[in-house]
Amino acid sequence: xxxxxxxxxxxxxxxxxxxxxxxxxxxxxxxxxxxxxxxxxxxxxxxxxxxxxxxxxxxxxxxxxxxxxxxxxxxxxxxxxxxxxxxxxxxxxxxxxxxxxxxxxxxxxxxxxxxxxxxxxxxxxxxxxxxxxxxxxxxxxxxxxxxxxxxxxxxxxxxxxxxxxxxxxxxxxxxxxxxxxxxxxxxxxxxxxxxxxxxxxxxxxxxxxxxxxxxxxxxxxxxxxxxxxxxxxxxxxxxxxxxxxxxxxxxxxxxxxxx
Numbered sequence: 001x002x003x004x005x006x007x008x009x010x011x012x013x014x015x016x017x018x019x020x021x022x023x024x025x026x027x028x029x030x031x032x033x034x035x036x037x038x039x040x041x042x043x044x045x046x047x048x049x050x051x052x053x054x055x056x057x058x059x060x061x062x063x064x065x066x067x068x069x070x071x072x073x074x075x076x077x078x079x080x081x082x083x084x085x086x087x088x089x090x091x092x093x094x095x096x097x098x099x100x101x102x103x104x105x106x107x108x109x110x111x112x113x114x115x116x117x118x119x120x121x122x123x124x125x126x127x128x129x130x131x132x133x134x135x136x137x138x139x140x141x142x143x144x145x146x147x148x149x150x151x152x153x154x155x156x157x158x159x160x161x162x163x164x165x166x167x168x169x170x171x172x173x174x175x176x177x178x179x180x181x182x183x184x185x186x187x188x189x190x191x192x193x194x195x196x197x198x199x200x201x202x203x204x205x206x207x208x209x210x211x212x213x214x215x216x217x218x219x220x221x222x223x224x225x226x227x228x229x230x231x232x233x234x235x236x237x238x239x240x241x242x243x244x245x246x247x248x249x250x251x252x253x254x255x256x257x258x259x
Contacts, residue, residue, distance in 0.1 A: 005151050008137045008213050009114035009193050012127035015134050015225045023136055024215070024232040027207050029147055031110025031200040034180075039187065043105065045179045046098055048162040049088045057085055060165055109180065110200025112149075114138065116191040118216055119253050123190060124244070131244070131253070132221050134229050137214030138207075146207040149197030152181050156188035212236045219244040219253055230258070 013020040022028045034043040052060065061081045065072065072080075087093045115123055124131045144151060155178075163178045181194055215233045217226050233241045241258040 003153050005140055005153070005193060006116050007140050009116065009140050009143070009151075010118045010214075010216075011112075011114055011136045011138065012123045013133050013136065014127075014129040015221065015229060016129060016132075020133070021232075022204070024212075024229070024235070026204075027209065027235075028204040029112060029143075029207055030204050031112055031147075031149075031195070031197055031202070033201040034106050034109070034111060037111075039183060042183060043111075043180050044102055045161065045163055045182055047165050047175060047179065049094065049165055051162055051164060054085065057088065061085060105176075105180070107201055108198060110149075110197045110203055111180075112147075112195040112197075113190075114193045114195065116193060118214065119244070119255065120189065120191070121251065121253060124218060124253065128218055130220065131218040132225070133218050134221065134225075135214075135216040135218075135244075136212055137216065137239075139211055139213040142211040143207060146211050147195065147197065147205045149195040149200070150177070152177065152194050152196060154187075154190075154192040154194055155182045156185045157182055158185040209236045210238060212239045214240050214242060216242045216244055216255060217258070219246050 011023065013023060015021060019030065022030075037043065049057065058081055061084050062077065065077050065080055069077070087097070117123075118135050118137060121131075124133075124135075127133075128135060140151065161178070161182055163175060163182070165175060177196075180196055183192075215229065215236065217229055221229070230241065233239060242255045243258050244253045245256055247254050
């Protein structure tokens, strides 16, 4: 069962990057192609065709062909099933299929990576210019109305997962979402919620001011950048503006209302 998506989701950004500033200055959310991801395994997991017997593979291929080519004759379907089975048992052809599928997905799907929490010190360090950037807290419901897409918890696995091939229809969607939303366990600190949107690869989408619930300034953000962020925040009157502060008694950052 899909876990509930939090009511506020966070994007860690660097104010010195002009593209990052567009979140506040232009109300633009960028949907990235996975080709730019910093994890070489992300969205590249291989479907485990070798986990199926020949009989199971024939059944899967038959169902898919009948679904996508209902007018094809029975003889033609069975010939195609036999041909595809041989290809999927060939490691070289299987790698080519995997590479083609990845390229097609990377050029079609756009992704936005958000986090469940606004005070994760490693996220501030890795994605918000070592605590000198800013974080936007999005109202999940409002943002979904603006940009659509599928909001999904990333699954973190300690070992390389065996993703079973889809059998057509909704099961193909299950296969695809597992490939696109599974990462190695060391990334679990991110607690990522990923927006996956068809047809949005490397595209910016507008959102309304109402979609921004919080604007958080980093504990090491310069005075000039702090002033610029506060000025930009005036266009989001419903958003709380907060200051991240280093905790005095824990390895943590606390959030205080901006004075």
